[in-house]
Amino acid sequence: MDKSPAACCGRGEHQPILDEQIGLVCKYCYAVILDIKHVLPPFYTPPSWRRDRKDFDDLPSSIISQIKFQDSACGSPNSVNRAKGATVWDLIAGVEKEMYPHQREGFEFMWKNIAGDIRIEKLKQPLPDGGRGCIISHAPGTVGGGGGMSRDYIRLLKLYSWLKGRSVLGVSYKLFEKLAGEKGKKGQNEQIRKVLRELPGLLVLDEGHTPRNNQSLIWKTLTKVATQRRIILSGTPFQNNLTELYNTLCLVNPKFDNHLGSEYNISRSETRGRKGNLDRKKWINLTSSIGKNSGDGLKKLKAMLDPFVHVHKGTILQENLLGLRDTLVFLHPTELQKTLLENASKSQHIFHRIRMVSLISVHPSLAAVEMRTFSAHKSKLEEIESDFEAGVKTKFVMNLIWLADALGERVLVFSQYIDPLVYIKNRITSHFSWSEGKEVLYMDGQLDVNQRQDSISSFNDDTSEAKVLLASERACSEGINLVGASRVVLLDTVWNPSIEKQAISRAYRLGQKKVVYVYRLFTSGTEVKIYAQQVQKQRMSQLIFSPRDGQACQSDKSPVVSGDKVLEAMLGDQKFGRSFERIIHQPKESDLIEIFGLVDQQ
Incomplete structure (x- = not known):
């Protein structure tokens, strides 16, 4: 039956x-x-x-048929009797007391931009220009830590519920691009696309620096959303260059181009007659002097951003946490690593060269991924594959884990590549007789969501047996709490400074109970050059996004922390101590370019 x-x-x-x-x-x-x-x-x-x-x-x-295009713009709140002088804080009792000062300030700043005021009486009066967007740039770490029905059917029911209830609809960037983008299915999905583009009264973009490429489908799709009320939440709005920043500003404030002015004498022929090209040319002219001798462009840009960008540099972390000790560790590669690095540096393809340099710097056996290039060393690579001491970075990590464990501390190891993480994981389990999933945790982009959450929970649980977590920077650089770690290792260097900043902020964030020690490892000139470029970008970000309340000077002052006993022990080791070339504690990013002398400063 x-x-x-x-x-x-x-x-x-x-x-x-x-x-x-x-x-x-x-x-x-x-x-x-x-x-x-x-x-x-x-x-x-x-x-x-x-x-x-x-x-x-x-x-x-x-x-x-019941999805009507009624006006769902976020005007005044539902009609309720409120005392004279009531504000948006009164809508949810007690929420104001639960926020930190910078969060309360940012919340009010957000309301004043999208609705004009925080007072209920004032919100009943629609803004003549429909409101505008804003950027909330608070430092990473300042946030407190299918059952039978088709997925498409469930999505549609939720969409309809959102329409009828004037509620909040949470959508991933990838799904929004699929449902509201130009490449979606025709027919009934045209109505879904129209709903998502025309009906939102407020568009909030978490990690809002993600859609920063104006050629990407998600950026193009988001620009089609009709509402002018847009909020970008990002601790790192400046990622790689000023062009990406311009795209972000145009996304959050569609009228941003109007502020660029007409003082620049640019002919239509220079921009092929297109307004978009003309505006971008104005932007280039405005920002070309930033970071150089002239400060006029920077002053104009900051004046343009000030009304709709709220910045908090993370002083709340310095006031509430025990401290962050950032250390640049320069290591001497082994003789085999030197030979392989010289061969790798001859590659004409820059990204291939950088990848091989990163792999070899961790352990020479990782060069085997390109055995055709290193065929002359095949037998040697196979011979030292299980010897972690043959790679200076691997040796550093193994010693760090051993010493940190003796102090009851946990280690978080980041890399932009999978191969080094897998190699180190295998060496740890073999050398210490630890088990993956117990003492050793691993996380990359292929890991199931439930397994990932289990690993995070275990790592942050003081009663668990977890010792070390090896993680891909891109897999868990944003939105993940890893305060179980007090030692963070960055195996390699990436071009984008915000990726490393986000990675460090997985451990150095509200909820951390220990001093956090960060080790950036270098063994080659290529890695140092990339870091120098990274510092240049970080400096540009600091120039543009300095806080409005005088935090700029404070935020660069790192808390006074005790000496690094683990690093001191490694330096004092008669054998391994010779592997260290140079150590720089608490580097000042504004000075690093001059220290290395690798980036031409005009």
């Missing part, structure tokens, strides 16, 4: 209703259609539907 829910309703098709304790159930037979864990209330209850529909094209027209 067929015991499926579809065959159990005496009235034919199920009539779904929402039971907030159980989930989506049939109103007649009370069969569970969708477990509550898969439901995002409030849900609209359609008149009838079939559970086996798998595509939007098969969904009931009764739902689609």
Whole structure:
């Protein structure tokens, strides 16, 4: 006998209703259609539907027909009787007390930009220009830490619920690009696309620096959203260059080009007659002097950004945490590493060269991924594959883990490449007789979401046996709390300074109970040159996004922390101590270019 829910309703098709304790159930037979864990209330209850529909094209027209393009702009709040002088803080009792001062300031700044005021009475008066967007740039670490129905069907129900309830709709960048982008399916999805583009009253972009390439589909899709009320949340709005910053500013403030002015004498012929090209040329002229002798361009740019960019440099971390000790560690490569690095440096392809330099600097056996290039060393590479001491960075990491464990501290190791992480993981489990998933945790982009969360929870649990977590920088550089670590190792260097900044902020963030020690490892001139470029970008970001309340000077002052006992022990080792070439504690980023003398400063 067929015991499926579809065959159990005496009235034919199920009539779904929402039971907030159980989930989506049939109103007649009370069969569970969708477990509550898969439901995002409030849900609209359609008149009838079939559970086996798998595509939007098969969904009931009764739902689609009710998606009207009514005005859902976030104007005044629902009509309620409030005391005279009430503000948006009164909408949710107690929330103001739960925030840090910089968060309260940023919250009010946000409301004043998107709605004009924080007072309820003032919010009832619509703004003549419809409001505008803003950027909230608070330093990373300053935030306190399918059940039978088709996925597409669930999405549509949630979309309808959002439309009817004037609520919040959370969508990933990838999914928004798919549903609202130009490359989506035709037909019924045209209506979905229109809904997502035309109906939002407020667009909030978390990690809002992500869509910064004006040639990317997500950037183009987000620019199609009609509302002018946009908020970007990002601790690192400046990523690589001023062009990306311009794209970010145009995304959050579609009228930003109007502020560029007409003082620059640029002919239409120079820009092929296109307004977009003309505006970009104005931007280039405005910003070309930033970081050089003239300060006029910087002053003009800061004046333009000040009304809609709120900056907090993270002084809250210095006031609440025990400290951050950042150290540049320059190591002598082994003789075999030197030979392989010289061969790798001859590559004409820059990204291939950088990758090989990074791999070889960790351990020479990793050169085997390009055995054709290093075929002459094949037997030697196979011979030393299991010897971690053959690679100076690997040796550093192994010694650090051993010494940190003796002090009851945990180590977080980051790399932009998978091969070094896998190699070190294998050496750790073999040398210390530890187990993966117990003492040794590993995380990259291929890891299942549930497994990733289990690893994070275990690593942050003081009672667990976790000793070390090896992680891909791109897999867990944003939005992940790893305060279980007090020692952070950056195996290699990336061009984008914000990636490393975000990685460090996984451990150095609110909730951390120990001093955090960061070790940036270098063995080659290539790595140092990349870091010097990184410093140049960081300096540019600091020039543009200095806080409005005088935090700039304070934020560069690192807290006084005790000496590094682990590093001192390694330096004092008669054998390994000779591997250190140079150590720079608490480097001042504004001075590093002069120290290395590698980047031409005009």
